[in-house]
Amino acid sequence: MPSSFKILSILFFIVLNSFVVAAKEASELFYTLRTKVLSVKDFTADVKMKIDINNMRIPLLKGTLYFKSPDKMRMERNGGLSILPKKNINLTLGNLIPTGNVMVIDVGYDTLAGKRVHIIKAVPEDELSNIVLTKIWIDETNLLAMRTETTTRNDGTVKMNLEFANYIKYALPDKVTIFLDVKDFKLPKGVTVDYNVNATPDTNAKTGKQKLQKGTIQISYLKYAINTGLGDELFAKGKEE
Amino acid sequence: MIQLLKIELYKIFKRPRTYISFGLITAITFLIQLAMLTDGKGFLGFVMQGINEQFDIQGHILNGYLVTYIILQSLLVQIPLLVALVAGDALAGEANLGTLRLLLTMPISRAKIVLMKFLSSFIYTVLLILWLALVALFLSLLLFGTGDMVNMKSDAFIMILKDDIMWRYFMAFAFAVLAMTTIASLSLFLSAFADNSIGPIMATMGVVVVLTILSNLEIPLFNIIRPYLFTTHMVGWKGFFDDPVPFAAIGRSALVMAFYTIGFLTATIVYFNKKDIKS
Numbered sequence: 001m002p003s004s005f006k007i008l009s010i011l012f013f014i015v016l017n018s019f020v021v022a023a024k025e026a027s028e029l030f031y032t033l034r035t036k037v038l039s040v041k042d043f044t045a046d047v048k049m050k051i052d053i054n055n056m057r058i059p060l061l062k063g064t065l066y067f068k069s070p071d072k073m074r075m076e077r078n079g080g081l082s083i084l085p086k087k088n089i090n091l092t093l094g095n096l097i098p099t100g101n102v103m104v105i106d107v108g109y110d111t112l113a114g115k116r117v118h119i120i121k122a123v124p125e126d127e128l129s130n131i132v133l134t135k136i137w138i139d140e141t142n143l144l145a146m147r148t149e150t151t152t153r154n155d156g157t158v159k160m161n162l163e164f165a166n167y168i169k170y171a172l173p174d175k176v177t178i179f180l181d182v183k184d185f186k187l188p189k190g191v192t193v194d195y196n197v198n199a200t201p202d203t204n205a206k207t208g209k210q211k212l213q214k215g216t217i218q219i220s221y222l223k224y225a226i227n228t229g230l231g232d233e234l235f236a237k238g239k240e241e
Numbered sequence: 242m243i244q245l246l247k248i249e250l251y252k253i254f255k256r257p258r259t260y261i262s263f264g265l266i267t268a269i270t271f272l273i274q275l276a277m278l279t280d281g282k283g284f285l286g287f288v289m290q291g292i293n294e295q296f297d298i299q300g301h302i303l304n305g306y307l308v309t310y311i312i313l314q315s316l317l318v319q320i321p322l323l324v325a326l327v328a329g330d331a332l333a334g335e336a337n338l339g340t341l342r343l344l345l346t347m348p349i350s351r352a353k354i355v356l357m358k359f360l361s362s363f364i365y366t367v368l369l370i371l372w373l374a375l376v377a378l379f380l381s382l383l384l385f386g387t388g389d390m391v392n393m394k395s396d397a398f399i400m401i402l403k404d405d406i407m408w409r410y411f412m413a414f415a416f417a418v419l420a421m422t423t424i425a426s427l428s429l430f431l432s433a434f435a436d437n438s439i440g441p442i443m444a445t446m447g448v449v450v451v452l453t454i455l456s457n458l459e460i461p462l463f464n465i466i467r468p469y470l471f472t473t474h475m476v477g478w479k480g481f482f483d484d485p486v487p488f489a490a491i492g493r494s495a496l497v498m499a500f501y502t503i504g505f506l507t508a509t510i511v512y513f514n515k516k517d518i519k520s
Contacts (some may be wrong), residue, residue, distance in 0.1 A: 057484040081300035144406035185291025
């Protein structure tokens with residue numbers, strides 16, 4: 001009996017230790033990744049943006065995307081219009097990873113795009129942070145976040161898939177797909193006088209309900225110029241004239 | 242025939258009231274452009290409220306292309322009246338002045354007279370739309386510049402790149418000519434029944450207003466007749482600003498209006514041929 005107790009105690013200690021080690025590993029992994037991601041203070045990138053949202057018909061937009069850490073982002077299109085989701089969080093990885101002290105939970109391993117990825121959850125200790133929880137799928141070999149799922153206090157959940165090729169050193173993606181929820185919008189038909197020969201009465205318009213539409217934004221980054229020291233004034237101009 | 246057409250055009254353009262139409266279009270266009278210059282942002286803020294809540298749109302939204310679209314939308318009701326002012330007067334005006342009998346003493350068939358009246362009204366309509374294109378599109382581009390265009394439908398947001406817009410306006414103005422030609426033929430038809438021009442002009446506007454209400458009222462009862470009303474198809478020019486452009490629907494709308502135009506013109510000829518001219 002005493003020997004069985006000993007064995008159980010040892011097993012319990014091993015299991016507990018493995019959890020502690022795993023948590024420590026996950027925590028180290030998170031902080032190392034965050035350091036790598038935050039090493040990019042600013043960038044300028046030639047981009048192609050494809051917005052695919054049910055009630056929005058927008059052609060493929062080509063332009064230049066400017067980013068300055070922590071949260072400034074602007075797209076410029078040679079005098080053309082640019083459209084970016086109006087979220088408190090912007091669409092860079094650096095902004096979807098919690099800052100400050102973070103509690104890291106090891107979720108385990110999975111396979112993503114043929115690669116073995118380590119999944120962790122990061123919960124910021126700062127209760128005022130807009131980010132409530134971020135789940136990150138990490139390629140440990142290259143130290144890259146392949147997918148993130150960030151739950152925010154004010155902006156719902158933002159999912160992001162990232163593909164890397166040329167800028168692995170900076171953890172900057174070549175292609176990002178963002179999945180987001182967009183509220184349906186309606187304008188009175190008396191105002192717009194739509195051309196729709198086969199129009200039928202819209203029940204949603206009558207009930208005034210706003211449906212949520214699923215949408216994706218796909219950004220292809222063609223060329224980066226990293227840490228060139230972009231000024232704040234660049235982000236102040238370019239608002240709607 | 243050409244001589245008769247020249248006479249008809251001379252009759253139209255010698256009247257000062259013909260130029261009222263051109264003046265009105267210019268005045269309304271200026272007023273809308275002025276309003277957009279002073280408070281365009283406020284107007285856009287209201288129209289794009291649903292989009293602005295969720296998206297940050299940067300760039301020159303209030304450009305000449307968008308202002309032209311707003312002008313065309315605002316002139317939907319007025320232009321038929323301006324067309325009716327001339328086409329409604331074509332036969333009834335002659336009857337009122339007592340010159341119709343004199344006109345019919347010429348060795349030309351009544352059908353040809355009606356056709357020349359229609360053709361001169363058509364030329365006036367084309368000139369009116371060309372003038373609208375000049376003051377609305379080109380002046381707006383001069384005042385507000387170019388840029389990508391946004392088009393707000395009741396349930397969709399459409400963005401068109403600036404290099405892809407101009408052809409849409411050319412097609413839209415061509416479509417507007419067709420739509421207004423239908424109004425001209427209706428007005429000419431009503432003109433054949435009257436002995437003064439006020440009646441056909443008012444009757445044309447009455448028909449347009451009532452049918453436009455029926456076209457836009459979202460009541461299931463009217464769903465059956467809506468596709469057959471020419472007023473439903475008159476806004477077909479807007480289809481060119483959709484993405485993708487509904488060419489099949491626009492083609493159907495053009496056919497419906499061509500059908501109405503031919504129908505009204507044929508009915509006018511038939512009635513005018515049998516009409517007992519007393520003045």
